[in-house]
Amino acid sequence: MESNPEHLPRARSCPQTGNSPTPFVTALLSINAQRPGTLLAFLLGLLLAGCSVLLIAPYDATTDRLLTELTVLTETVVVKADNDQLSVDEKEKFYAEAEGTVNAMKMRAGLYAKNEQEIAALDELGKRYHALHERHASPRTSLTTGLRATLLDVQQIQVAKKRSSVFSSGLNKTSTSP
Amino acid sequence: MDTISLVKDMLTAATGAAKGHAKDLENYLKARVKLIADGTAAIAADVLKGKITEEDAKFAFDEIRESEKTAVLAVEATTLAVAQDAINAALAIAAKALSTATGIAVPFP
Numbered sequence: 001m002e003s004n005p006e007h008l009p010r011a012r013s014c015p016q017t018g019n020s021p022t023p024f025v026t027a028l029l030s031i032n033a034q035r036p037g038t039l040l041a042f043l044l045g046l047l048l049a050g051c052s053v054l055l056i057a058p059y060d061a062t063t064d065r066l067l068t069e070l071t072v073l074t075e076t077v078v079v080k081a082d083n084d085q086l087s088v089d090e091k092e093k094f095y096a097e098a099e100g101t102v103n104a105m106k107m108r109a110g111l112y113a114k115n116e117q118e119i120a121a122l123d124e125l126g127k128r129y130h131a132l133h134e135r136h137a138s139p140r141t142s143l144t145t146g147l148r149a150t151l152l153d154v155q156q157i158q159v160a161k162k163r164s165s166v167f168s169s170g171l172n173k174t175s176t177s178p
Numbered sequence: 179m180d181t182i183s184l185v186k187d188m189l190t191a192a193t194g195a196a197k198g199h200a201k202d203l204e205n206y207l208k209a210r211v212k213l214i215a216d217g218t219a220a221i222a223a224d225v226l227k228g229k230i231t232e233e234d235a236k237f238a239f240d241e242i243r244e245s246e247k248t249a250v251l252a253v254e255a256t257t258l259a260v261a262q263d264a265i266n267a268a269l270a271i272a273a274k275a276l277s278t279a280t281g282i283a284v285p286f287p
Binding site: 127142154160163 | 195198199202203206209210213214216217218220221223224225229230234235237238240241242243244245247248249251252254255256258259260261262263265266267269270
């Protein structure tokens with residue numbers, strides 16, 4: 001299952017408390033500031049509990065693919081609108097397709113724990129498309145900058161998750177190698 | 179077990195884990211600033227050409243302002259990923275040290 005990115009990844013071995021990670025990180029830094037030995041003991045405690053730390057939901061290749069497709073669609077439509085080549089029908093179809101894709105991504109994002117930032121960012125992305133749609137605005141560069149910036153923000157979340165996933169795979173290989 | 183060396187190795191691993199994310203974050207922020215600068219120029223140009231109204235320009239700028247919320251979310255998610263990788267990198271070093279010192283195989287992660 002792990003080799004297939006289309007499947008949802010297995011839960012980590014660490015028990016999920018559902019608590020916000022922020023107090024955990026704050027506590028960690030606070031312990032570190034007081035005594036480095038205490039930090040070591042804390043980390044060794046975690047280690048003996050046999051679990052890795054999970055602060056953010058794992059990378060999801062399907063979400064990333066949907067986001068890439070949505071970005072390509074949006075950028076294509078923006079070029080057409082800038083050149084006054086976008087018909088009213090095409091514009092309506094674009095907004096319906098874009099809002100549908102964002103809704104599908106939000107449903108998928110909700111399946112993961114520790115995914116609050118992505119869910120909130122997708123909510124905002126939906127609002128950007130909806131605001132343009134409601135205004136019957138032509139998706140020109142001038143009118144879609146806020147939307148395209150939000151798309152970039154969601155992409156950055158995927159980049160951070162992907163890097164983290166690659167890094168975790170590296171740790172797995174190191175720890176399982178003889 | 180040499181605790182001082184272990185702490186040093188754990189910190190090195192944690193710092194190394196954060197470096198890739200830092201470069202990604204820099205690239206993202208540069209791309210975002212450029213996108214907004216180009217977009218602002220496009221708003222001005224379209225108003226002057228009569229392609230959009232002043233009302234449209236205000237709407238477009240409000241949408242840029244609204245998008246700052248998601249920039250904060252993106253930075254927040256990246257920070258969490260950095261913290262996660264740094265802590266797990268340090269734990270991996272500790273697991274190896276514990277295994278070496280005691281002969282007990284410590285599974286990690």
